[in-house]
Amino acid sequence: MHVKTLCLAILSMDDASGYEIKKLLEGPFSHIHEASFGAIYPALARLQEDGLVTCEERTQEKRPDKKVYSLTQKGRFELIDELSIIPGPDRIRSDFLVLMLYAHLLPPSHIAKAIEKRLEIYRGLLGELEKGEHVPVSLGEQASAEFVRGYGTAILRAALDYIEDNRHLVEGAAFLTNPTGAKPTDSEEHPAGVAAE
Amino acid sequence: MHVKTLCLAILSMDDASGYEIKKLLEGPFSHIHEASFGAIYPALARLQEDGLVTCEERTQEKRPDKKVYSLTQKGRFELIDELSIIPGPDRIRSDFLVLMLYAHLLPPSHIAKAIEKRLEIYRGLLGELEKGEHVPVSLGEQASAEFVRGYGTAILRAALDYIEDNRHLVEGAAFLTNPTGAKPTDSEEHPAGVAAE
DNA sequence: ATTAGAATATATTACTTCGATATATTGTGC
């Protein structure tokens, strides 16, 4: 899914500026889909060019000027078309899980620190989601939003529980291997039995 | 985390070609981090240029030639440096959750189809993870791999359970809002803008 | 038997997206 489609989707609920779209994606939508300013602003410009959104410049007194975008009928049809594609698997980039997979390369204190921060992040997100600051308009939207919010909290709880119960696997067993590759016991030339081909 | 770091990490376990790295990221590592060929091949070339990996071209009889990369000492230190950064939140791009959030814009049959496919994907991944085709070398690696594998299965189970228990929220309540914006006076079952799948 | 497609393997290209930075103003904490 392109950032353009994501913008159309968010604008289908309410008019918004690029900045507001970004804040939504950082806040209540953070477990759904992310996008950067560098993707959002050009996407909105392109959507306007193609007549899928309109733009109203609002001069504000106490804030910088805003460009508030609104979905057009054409944009609404385009959104429906894009949403008609059956979605494939989620795309995940988890630096945390990479670190956990190579936990044995780093000192246990570092792993513990990373885990503490992860738990903190997750508890924060869970708190935000459970507060439930959603602005649903229709009954249909309310049910959809509730499904997605519930999904987020279910996954976060499972992750929190798992990490708390199993952190010893990566904190305790760490550093059995020397990070420099120099083996404490014998010399390393051929790490016995590689095969795999 | 750059794809370069990801390559260094995978090579720290065993020598591999670009193709093999990609297959790992599609298979047992699919819940950890993704990367495309277009990122992996240039990354490996760059790492070789910088002396972080070495490359051995293997002419194969029954397969196309391979370029097998190995981590150097310098590369191992670089990996440790990169892994020393405390990781931030996971970056997620879930077309599925976007669709669920806007489920009310599409016919219930489409949502049901998307959910069926999602359940199928998740059951497949869960099966693969539970088979546990890992090739850990040291005890430290084994514990790390077990932690990450367990994390994946815990999240997948939570997701499966949640979707099965709550799919009615998006399948039943769908289409209370007409996607065209026109009033749904008589026929609520006829979608206006459903395109190809 | 042959033809089509999947798997193995690398590489390139256009396009998209990220991450960092620049700019400018107002609000907030120390």
Place this chain on the structure above:
DNA sequence: GCACAATATATCGAAGTAATATATTCTAAT
């Protein structure tokens, strides 16, 4: 008073994606 966070848009190089091209071998169907 001064640094910092928040509001707001925009740009640009670097990085990454998705699709495609090339070439070989194995497998399955016609």
